[in-house]
Structures are given as C-alpha cells and as structure tokens.
Amino acid sequence: MKLTDIMAGTNVKITDLSTMNDLVRRRLNDFGIMEGSVISLRKLLPFSGPCTIEAKGQWIAIRRKEANCIQVEAV
C-alpha cells in the first residue's frame, strides 16, 4: 500500500521506492530513508499539498506526488 493511504502516526516499513523521481530518492537516502526503513506519516497538508514524514527522529517534508511513490507494509 502507499504511504499516503495509511493512518498518520503508525509505523510502517518501506518496501519500494523505485517509481520515485531519482533526485528525490537520492536525497531521501541521505536522510536514511530507503527500502527497509521504518517511517511514519505525520501530516498531510491540504489540497494535495506536501506530507511530513517521521524517520529516525527526523521530520522531512516531501511533495504528495513523491509520497504516493512510497510503497509500505505494516510493521
């Protein structure tokens, strides 16, 4: 399922990032966010705005388009 489908605050594990824009994916890697990482969704901003995710104590904001590319599974 997509990250944007889950309930905010629950921990999930990333299974796939391959459909994501290359640059964004590399930047997320720098933050330690990659396949196998455990993250949670914090907030979805209105009108398909950015979402904020929490990963290893960091808060990162990315666009909805990219967030839709994050495939996750329950953990």
Place this chain on the structure above:
Amino acid sequence: MITVALAGNPNTGKTSLFNTLTSSYEYVGNWAGVTVEKKVGTLTNKQGQLIDLPGIYSLSPLSRDEGVTTSYLLDESPSMLMNVVDASQLERNLHLTVQLLEYGAPVVVALNMIDVAESRGLHIDERELANQLGAEVVPVIARTGRGCDELVRLTKPEHRTNRLLQPRRFEYGSLLERAISELETKLPADAGPKRWLALQFLEGNILVLQKLRQLVDPAWLQLFYDATELQLKQQTGAKDMSQYIRSQRAEIIDGWLQRSLRETHKTGRTLTERIDDIVTNKFLGIPIFLVFMFLTFKLTFDWIGTPLSDELDALLNGPVKDGIGSLLDTVGAAAFIKSVILEGIIGGVGGVLVFVPQIFILFLIISFIEDSGYMARIATVMDRLMEGVGLNGKAFIPMIIGFGCNVPGIMAARTIEQPKERLLTILLTPLMSCSARLSVYSLFVGTFFKSNQALIVLSLYVLGVVAALVLAKLFSSTIVKGESSLFVIELPPYRIPQWRTLMRSTWEKGKGFVRKAGTFIFGGSVVIWLLGYTGPSGWNVSMDESFLKAIGSVIAPLFAPIGFGNWQAGAALLTGFLAKEVVVSTMGIIYAAPDDAGLSGMITQFFSPLQAYSFMVFILLYVPCLATVGVIRKETGSSLWTWFSVGYALVVAYVIALAVYGTCKALGFQ
C-alpha cells in the same frame, strides 16, 4: 598558518559554532564555479584559519553548490577537518563523519547541541564514541560557547600527533573490498587518498568521477563501475551500489551507537510538535504566516523602524547639516561646493540613510525566521501554492528575503537545486517590494494615507506577490518550461537563535544595503543634483531650466495615462533605476525641499492620492534597480535573461498601473 575546514549537516548549528570559534571573518569571493561565497575566519587563538564549508548530508552532491565540499577536499589540503555533528541526530550525521574519516586528514568531531539531546532523553558517552570513531569527540554547546575552548585547543599541531594519522578504514564486504583494491592500483601515486577516492567513486560521487576520468581511462571506469554494481546486485540483492555502501556504513554506525548512546524514554510531545500543529495546520497555516508578515511590517514601520528613522533624520538635517554648513563657511568654500555638499550629497544620501533602521529591523526579523527553523515550515506550507505556478516551496524563501532587498534574495535562490526553477525564481524576485521601495512608499503614505499607512503598504506588497504568482504560471508554462523538481525539506526542531549569530547575519544582509547607499546612491545623488543645477543656459539655473527638467519632460507624456504625466515624476523614475530610494532623493532635489516634511508638503501640490497610489504601483513593478540587475546577470550568467527581466517588468508595471488608475478613476476615486 593551519587551515581547519568546518563541515557538517545543515541545521547543526555550524554557523553558530563558526561564530564562536572565530574572532573575525571575511568573505573571500566565491568558491570556483559556483555562486557560494567562501567564508574564512581567524580562530580565536589567532593561530589558524577556519574555513566554513556549506552544510551537506553527504559528500556526493545533488547540485553544483553541494559539490563545494568535495571540490575542496579534492583540490586543497586542509590541516584538519572539524566535523559538526548534531548530537540529537547522531545516526544521520555520522554518515558524513565516516566519509570524512576515510579522507585521511585528522578529524575532530564537535558534538553540538548536547543539551538538546539530553532533553530528548539521548545520553552520549563521548569517550566511548571517540574510541569507536578513532577521532577526538568534543561535546559542545555552540550557542553558549561551552566546549569551544577545547575545540580550539585541539587545532594546535602538537595535539594532532596523538591521533591516528592514517585514514580510518572501514570494511565493506569482500566484493567491494576487491573492487576498491583493483581501482586503487589504477590510480597514480599522487592522486590523493586512494581508498577514499575509490569509495566515493563507487558511491556515485560525480565530482570524484570527473577527477578520476582525468587519471584513468574513462571507458574502463565505466565498465568497471557497471560490472561491480551488477555483481553486487546479484550477490547481495542490493538495489544499487550507493545504497549498499550506505547500509554497510549504517551497520558500522549502529555498532558505535549501541556502545555509546543510551536512550531514556521520551516524555510525550515536544514543544516543536505542538507549535507545528498550529503553524502547519490545514486552515491556520497560511493565515498565521500572513499575520506574522503583517506584524513584521508593523514593527518595521510603525513601532520601531520609523521612530528611529525620524530621530536619524532630525540628526542629519539638523546638527550635521548645520555643522558642515558652518565648517564650509569657515573655510570659505564657494557657493557651488557648498551647494553640492549640502543639497546634493547630504540631501541625497542622507535622505536614504534615514531608512537604515527600518532595513536592519527587517533583516533582523528575516534572520530570526531563518535561524529559528520557521523558514522550513513556510516553505512547506507554501509549497502547494508554489507548485501550482511552477515554482518550488524553497523559492518562497528567496522571495521573502527579496522583501528586504532583492539582491540577497536573488542570491538566496542558489538553494534551489533545479536550474529552471532557480531561473524562474530569480526573474520573479524583483517583483517583491524591497525596502528601497519602502522609502518611496513611506513618503507617499505618510503624506496621502496617514490613517491607513500599514494597510496601503500591505496592499502594495500583496500586489507584488500576486503579480509574481500570475507571471510564474505564465512563464513556467511557456518560456521557462521546467524539469523535475526536488522538494525535500528537513523540518528542524525550533530553537531560539543565538544572539551573536543573529547579529552577524543581520549585519551581513544590512551591509549590502548600506554599501549600495554609499556607492550608487552617493554617485547618483551628485549626478542628479548636477543635472538639476545645470541646464542648457549654464550653471546655477532654476529647476525649470535644468537638464533634469528637459529629460523629464521628454518622457513625461508617456506617464500621462497612468496619472503622473509631469516631468518631475518622469525624472524621478528615471533616476530610480540607480536604486529605488533615489526616487525620494531626486524629488527632494527637484522640489527643492529643505527636509522630509517640506517634501511632503510639496508633493501634495503635484499628486492626488490616486495618482500617488498609481505612482507607487509603478515603482513597485517597473524595473529592478541597477544593483539587482547586476546580481541577476551574475546569477543567471545570461545577458538575455537580464534584459528580459528589465523589459518584462516595464511592460507589467505600465499595464497594471494603467489598470489601477483607469478603473479607480472610472469608479470615481481621487
């Protein structure tokens, strides 16, 4: 003289640390090939230099600006690396640390923000961590200066012999180790730290790749890279080489943290979370921001800025002017000289310097927003809107700075990684009503809209923003068609900025404005005064017979449809190209006004309130000032786009002023 390079992630308090460790600093031009300024400071013990490297998450750059650190490590040989690490974000920060340790220069780790870490329940045993890392680890709180003496002490040469002088070696599994050895043999002896080069190459560091291509056959390198990656994927199931390397490092770092980091239970939601719930709230986010900006303007004009300005004005036009006047009399200066100095120079420059208090307050508030962490939230909240017109949420920040002065605003666009987005931001930032325009507004609203000052000014600022958004949409769908965007923003915990950092930051921004006042406006003031003093018939003519009137009269008719077809307005606008504040200076000279109050009085005879508003709208939009045009040329590297920015602004200004004047007149306003 030893050189210490300061490197670390963004948002680690690096600037704060830099300020605490240096007694003085200067900008020595840009780093080669980019528009990032090189900042070099002198250590407080006066025995070395501290070079501030831009904040990065990894040595592998995603944009040219991020390549500065790698380029520095490739091209120069620092005596030592000082790595600022955020103690509350240890895992991520240590990834960069590993890369720096592999480089080979002695590394000192400044473990910053330990107080923040402690309050979050993170307890770090720095001695154990130092053992694991094989480098000195100094806990510091840059904000207060704690631990900084120790850091400076460690930069002295005698302390460096105690540490391992060989590059730190981490293991990456047999396959990669074989590949690294193979590549190392191909590198010439003087290539530098070979293992570091090999690892960076395999990680995909573009700059290292470029460097290696000069030393090793590029075709071989490509084959080698692809073959190694393929093998790696087959053997380990890794997605790609850089991710594999990263996960190897993660294991190593994990081992370190298990031995040196103790986490006690976190106590509920942090203050940052609670603030964010309000500030990034669905409904409240943007309104809160608007209120914040409104308060900013209130503070700048009404509450602090203007009263201070008035004091400065009284000083300049009173004691200073009189004092110089009598001095000139004493030395028997000619009437001409006296006139140039008192009316031309003091009148002109003085009329602008009085706005310095307002500008510094604006810059102070902007610096506060940056350092506190609120900027990142603004970029996030505004991103949807920006995305809608083809911009990046990060573009909002240069534009915010543009409200203070377009010049640093445009320079701040460098944080935008994608070239087309950056160009678009640069083109649109001049539409942000800068503080120079403020001096013109101040004059007119003070005269015509006394009871609604803040509101009228706000309307102009909003008009600028709206124009920018509309044009953004237009440009991004036509001439500046974009490529994929990179929007990944870290939202750091809120913090109260350190006073010293704020001051330095404000001063750096304000200095630009003051320098502008000194050079362009000074020179411009004298020239304008001269144009008003001389005419076709000779020296010391009355205003009506001067060159200024002649030039102004030629262009005046063009402005008749938008409400100010008189030569004074025309001449003033022309001089406004030098710097928008000069419009005020010019008017002061043209109307032969003895001071601001006098000028206020004079312009009521030449403008009606509506005409004044139309005039201000035109000033808001018409052309970027000379300094801004210069910066645009430098940042875009293109004359074409620079001319474009001047041209489109003129057109837009005219059209909108026409629309405003026309409709309001039709509606019966005055």
